[in-house]
Amino acid sequence: MQQEVVLAMLAKEPSQGYQLRARLDQALGPLGEGINAGQIYVTLGRLEKAGFVAREGAATEEADRKAYVLTSAGQERVTEWLNEVSWPRPDLAEFHLKLVAAAQAGLGDPIAIVDAQRRELLRRLREVQRAAMDEPNGSDAGLLLEGIVLRLQADLRWLEACERTWTDRRRNR
Amino acid sequence: MNRSTETLVRARGLRREYGRGESLIRAVDDVDLDVATGETVAVMGPSGCGKSTLLHLIGGLDRLTGGELWLADRRVDRLSERALAELRCRQIGFVFQAFQLMDELTAQENVELPALLAGQSPRRARRRALELLERVGLEDRARHLPAELSGGQRQRVAIARSLANDPPLVLADEPTGNLDSTATLEVLRLFQALHETGLTLVVVTHDERIAATADRLISMRDGVFVDETRLTGGTGGSLADFVGLRGE
């Protein structure tokens, strides 16, 4: 589980571990069934160690009764992450959760996030396309580049769908 | 039109409405647009968003309900049909989604038609047509009828035709709408090449790949512009990173 996702889920309000889990479940639907409860606590621990979250509540309470809360460093990291537009690996779930978190926490406009990502991908597409066209027909590089183009195209289509859905949600609120 | 003008197309408050009262439809709803000389602008949006209508308005194929339109500092939205025809003849080239070639004319006869309409001699028109066909890579198909050409070839003929009178502005309406991916690639290359010659191009498309060739991408929905992206100016980070070659 990506650290930043957990961080962002805390941005809405301090939560206990099981509450976080519930929220993730809801956002991921059937895909959430694979999440190991333990993984969340592990991530939380790391985040605490890194100073992004802190625990609230009396020291004497059980681990899973204490609420986790974002530190200011954590806040910063969340904001930063929300505005990041890199796409290191095609990870739909992460982007999807980013949108959900942003909407729930009121930290950012999901549509703006989508647009920003789209923009980035389009620029990439342009670059890759040019590179592909410069390649002679049938070269290996050309084949790889064609593959990237197609994936980018697919991702762009999904982003368009995201934009449509989130716009409709906003309109119907 | 003067090629040295900076803004080739300027539109303010463009509107195209159908029907009235209860059933009023605003296909294009108060759109402003500036296109600089030599720029390629892509307009994307879901079907029914009004992008084709917008293009028709700019090209004079349809009449504005409201707003103002300038082409190279000349006000064109109030021109007579005759003046618009002149404009379309020499200043604007149009590429249609359905090609709109004349079925009974060969490729070269199709391509030379605008030149003949502009009053050029048949010989010069024919020479120009062959030049253009060569440019789009179809010189060996000059004598073929559209029925004997593939979709991509037909669209290339249509593109060649749109360039017959060397217009400064080309408007393309879903140029790859009816094409498969190979044909799309052909058209892509062409547009790239045309862009490099300094042509001003406004393309309406739902194909991201075509859109990605543009300098500027405008998103349209329900008759209005909702987003604008400048695609030129590089991206940060290397391609390899982007693709994940160097691993995390």
Place this chain on the structure above:
Amino acid sequence: MGRVFLVFRLAARDVRHHRAQALLLVVAIVAATATLTMAFALSGVTDHPYQQTRAATKGPDVVAYMTSPSQATALIHAPGVLVSSGPFPIASASIAVGGRSAGAFVEGRGEAPAAVDQPEVIVGSWVRPGGVVIERTFAQALDASIGDSVTMSGRRFTVVGIAVTAAQAPYPNLCYFTTNTCANFQGAGSRDNGVVWTTEPDARALTSSANPLDDFALNLKLSHPADAQAFANRYSALTGGPGPRHRIETSGGSGPAPGPAGGPNQVGPIVSTWEGVASADALLVQDAQSVLGPGALLLALLAIASVAILVGRRLSEYTRRVGLLKAVGGTPALIATTFMIENVALALMAAGVGLVAGWLVAPLLTDPGAALIGAPGAPTLTAAKAIEVIGVALVVALAATLVPAIRAARTSTVRALADVARPPRRRGALIRVSRRMPVPVLFGLRLVARRPRRALLSTANMAVTVTGIVAVVAFHATTTNKLSGAATSGLISGGLSDPVVNRDLEMLGVITVMLVTLALLNAVFTTWATVLDARRSSAVMRALGARPGQVGLGLVVAQVISALPGTIVGVGLGLALFKAAVKSAGSPPPAFLLVVTVLGTLGVVAGLTTVPAQWGTRQRIADVLADEAA
């Protein structure tokens, strides 16, 4: 059974969806059948009334004309003779009324009714001293009415009555008899005589030493009217060639010809038969009928052409529906049937309407010469004739729809569904030629090249139309010539009108109007069809930079190019038709009239094209392209 029902339902739905075109089809066929009906109605028109007149006036079976009353006795007592009246004296006189003059044969009668041939008085009363009764057609020509004062050979009379008789042919076909037929006069002074009746003393008083009384008429009724011709053969002194009666000097006419021309003084009576008179009656409408026949044919052809255009347009829309039918299991037969049923049903309906219309209009033309009593009402329209007319309508509908129907049925299902409405053929030569022309001609030529069959139809249309117009013009010219030819016979100078000529002109008038109407209709169909066909091409040309004026002019050019050969052929055919119909008397119309006809027709076609052309160029290009793609 289900299939039949399906066919009818499909046909009905199709008609409902294309109301305008169905209506146009109906109009075209109505026009054609109406004319045909009139033609048929006229063909038998005088038989009836003649019989009526004969019955009403106790018409004679034979009339014997003799130089002296003594010859009557033998005839009165001849075997087969039932009843007789006369002999009545006949004086020749000149008659003048209101500035008009002519020659008259004055029959002296008793005031009491005769046993045979008692003319029926239509207006006024029978003869009395000082009064004259004029035969109806003659009275119309003289424009004489009751109470008018007439002068006959210097004596004054008052018109007291207007009557009809079956004993002789009405003015101006007063004619004389060979053994078999009533032959019309030829030559000067032949047509300017009519019949009047006065009292016997008055008639005798008109004769003089210079103008002796040597003409008497004896009316006989036979026990077997069918024997009239045999009787005439037996007793008539004249066995060959017509013998004219006495000539009367009319003002401005040629001088009198003394006695019978070209023959010996009659020794025996000349006998005329009632059949001969009946056929003379028919002369009144003969010319008209010779016009009606070809006229109706032309109209039928035009109707076929209209229908063909209408059907041709619709076929491209029909092809797709045909494909669906086939895809759900319809056979080619079913498809062809559906298509034809629609058109045949419409044709039948139209024929019915046309029949009724023709029936109602015919009376306006079949006033069968004022000479005959006769209900100028519904002329004879027997069931047989009605069936013929309907048959023609059917043939028209079938002729125009058979070929397209068969073709529709034969198109492969896939092609039909893909709605490939026959792709235009390529005419390389025309295209090459057109490149060097100015834009309108370029466009026009290419439009013609795209749809050569449509152009051919245009040409045929134009040929038929111009044929009709030229024939009509030629007839007009001839008729007018007849009139002016009659001037030398003293007719015009006498101020009279020639009822035959009038009738001809009336008939021509009607035919012309119908022809022009149908031709106009046709032209409108054709021009609209051409423009609609060319919609997409026009839009693309405009998108590429052709000016609206150029496109409009191109459409006109296309239309004129299609029409021109037809126009020229039409002139030739029209003249040929005219010659064939008129046989003898016709002289071809002056050349400049023909040129005017050609130019005029082309001008009309060009003008008509501009209407849809304008409409077309007003449309927005984007809309048209979207429409045509749908």
